[in-house]
Amino acid sequence: MSPTKSKNPLVELSASLADAVETAGKSIVAIHARRRIPSSGVVWREGGGVIVSASHTVRADGDVAVTLPSGDSARATVVGRDSATDLVVLRLSGASAAVAARADADAARIGSLVLALGRPGRKVSASFGIISAIADDWRGTAGGRIDRVMRLDLSIYDGFSGGPLVDATGAVIGIDNSVLARGTPTALPAATVDRVVDELLQHGHMRRPFIGVAVQQVELNGATVARHNLSRDRGLVVVSIADGSPAESAGILIGDVLLSAGAQPLRRPTDLLDALTSAGDGASLELELLRGGGIAKSRVTPVDRGAGAVAEVASEEDDR
């Protein structure tokens, strides 16, 4: 039984994977913004060539050199970066390249065959494996939300961070990263990347709405819940207030128990972050709180603390 070439599934899969690399490679650039080895970036959107990459690999701000998929050299400007998701957005100056094709949101499943691609020089190189786990929503240390980060059973080689994770057709599932999860290979889903790109293109930084309270979750006793006819038995007790903060101006006191912000019930500290993030620029938010046994309301206007934030730069050892 000699396998005919057209029927051998290995030969077919092999050709598909090589096609996928070739297709996706047309949207992968090399970014020369660190010593040692260039990193990879993906042409993410139209509109002057919007490129995304991994922030820790782009160690310069302003104008950086890139190598286009065609092999031509070009310049790009750093638009902004987000330390929470380790993403950086750049815009090509007077050059363009094909925008990467996007996979359907449901293309990423545990066990899906994937390729991590990079252009750590002139040529695209490839790494192959599967998606080994998909986490629930989580939050980076700086508070940025990351939806469904993917853990990868493949190697992210030198210069691959910031490159695309693609499916077997070459459509982009996410952006590869080797430092987000303590050196294990991960990819950020395209939805997260989109949110960060929107925010950075619009504001140049990630907004970090700030009202100046530190809170802890508390359990409300049954009598309190019954007396005020509350729909929940958790709240957030204010344990400190920053000097000169919006919370101070709004008259919030240490010991107040925050129950809701706008329409958002506050069960966990992250609920407060979400409520603040969803408030528009300069808009105020009504806080419902328990004080001295009674219900009180207070309006607070978050301020943006993201503008002054300095991007964290990972250590050289993690610098893939």
Added chain:
Amino acid sequence: MTATPAISNAATLFRAATTSLADSLTTAVVQVRNQNSGSGGAGLIWGGSELVLTNAHCVPRGAAIEVSNAGRWREARVIGYHPPHDLALLAAPAINGPMLEIRDAESLRPGELLFAHGHPLGVRDALAMGVLHDIARDRRTGQPRWIVADIRLAPGNSGGPLVDADGRLVGINSMVVNGLGVAVPAALARQFVDRVLAKRAA
């Protein structure tokens, strides 16, 4: 005979193809052992000629070498040696197997499936799967110098074949660099064998 279930999906076809590939490579690959140190690696039978190709680093000069396929050890003799390409050719009487078709490195594309056959950490006839990562070229001539594969190799894979999805010889696995498998291109291996044989004939 019981009825075989209908081949139902891509994974089933895939399994049939990989196991068939593993079986055919098992007939082409031997174990190579240094009698003095006990260390060794893999070797590729250079079909029909009682010759075995392996890595130079598996058969240090002066060492007593033996090879085995299917568990029977036989003495072998180094008849060609080329450390710059990490290649050695052994005369191995009574060792025979198929000659693999050679695949030129120039036609390889990143992302293509590659398979390595060998004896990693002493595990006999193990098959590993990966993809082509890159081809490292000679700076001066621009010729392919090393095949770099995203594939998991270990000591014992040395000297074994790297093949494509169709079982054609792509390279001879030589080393691991930064986690990547590095192989000598098949064309260089063939040139080496031809050179050794021409010299012996002369």
